[in-house]
Amino acid sequence: DQQVKQNSPSLSVQEGRISILNCDYTNSMFDYFLWYKKYPAEGPTFLISISSIKDKNEDGRFTVFLNKSAKHLSLHIVPSQPGDSAVYFCAASGPGGNKLVFGAGTILRVKS
Amino acid sequence: KAGVTQTPRYLIKTRGQQVTLSCSPISGHRSVSWYQQTPGQGLQFLFEYFSETQRNKGNFPGRFSGRQFSNSRSEMNVSTLELGDSALYLCASSPGTGSKAHQPQHFGDGTRLSIL
Numbered sequence: 001d002q003q004v005k006q007n008s009p010s011l012s013v014q015e016g017r018i019s020i021l022n023c024d025y026t027n028s029m030f031d032y033f034l035w036y037k038k039y040p041a042e043g044p045t046f047l048i049s050i051s052s053i054k055d056k057n058e059d060g061r062f063t064v065f066l067n068k069s070a071k072h073l074s075l076h077i078v079p080s081q082p083g084d085s086a087v088y089f090c091a092a093s094g095p096g097g098n099k100l101v102f103g104a105g106t107i108l109r110v111k112s
Numbered sequence: 113k114a115g116v117t118q119t120p121r122y123l124i125k126t127r128g129q130q131v132t133l134s135c136s137p138i139s140g141h142r143s144v145s146w147y148q149q150t151p152g153q154g155l156q157f158l159f160e161y162f163s164e165t166q167r168n169k170g171n172f173p174g175r176f177s178g179r180q181f182s183n184s185r186s187e188m189n190v191s192t193l194e195l196g197d198s199a200l201y202l203c204a205s206s207p208g209t210g211s212k213a214h215q216p217q218h219f220g221d222g223t224r225l226s227i228l
Contacts, residue, residue, distance in 0.1 A: 043118075043202055043220050049214070091155075098145050098160045098204075099157050100145070100157060
């Protein structure tokens with residue numbers, strides 16, 4: 001069963017505009033959520049995370065929003081830059097360890 | 113600060129052989145996790161080691177095993193290789209100090225394993 005879902009396989013955005021990537025989860029035991037960016041032939045790079053006790057976390061151009069009642073989180077990138085073009089993975093974990101459950105990823109293309 | 117280092121980067125094996133992959137975590141990190149990435153199944157958790165003990169395990173057969181050394185370096189072993197084991201194997205480390213607060217995992221660039 002897919003506990004973490006990224007329903008949009010791809011997203012195309014104009015440079016300078018906002019990119020919004022979405023993620024849904026089903027396991028109510030998840031209490032920590034992360035976003036990673038991945039380029040081909042490289043490992044995932046950590047971007048930003050949020051604990052379930054918060055509903056928003058910001059780091060520069062990246063903001064993650066968490067809606068626990070809807071079991072939904074989103075990553076906002078403002079403004080989007082061509083270098084942001086990559087595959088973005090949403091991941092979640094529960095208490096007691098580092099077992100990350102990943103979504104299938106969303107390919108983001110930022111056009112200049 | 114050096115990142116997570118995985119060796120080798122590429123490996124070609126044949127069915128039935130066994131393979132050992134190596135991971136050196138970020139200095140000071142004591143938790144090491146392993147993941148398998150395939151086009152069909154995505155990124156899947158294999159296991160996590162902390163202080164030389166397996167702390168979490170994913171849903172993989174017993175052919176997949178690992179260990180961690182006293183310096184936190186980790187190895188994973190796959191025995192009796194099958195064609196379906198062809199994948200990118202990723203290692204990730206985090207402080208894992210035992211605090212209840214979660215900490216992000218940082219990944220290496222992986223070992224690309226191809227089974228012929």
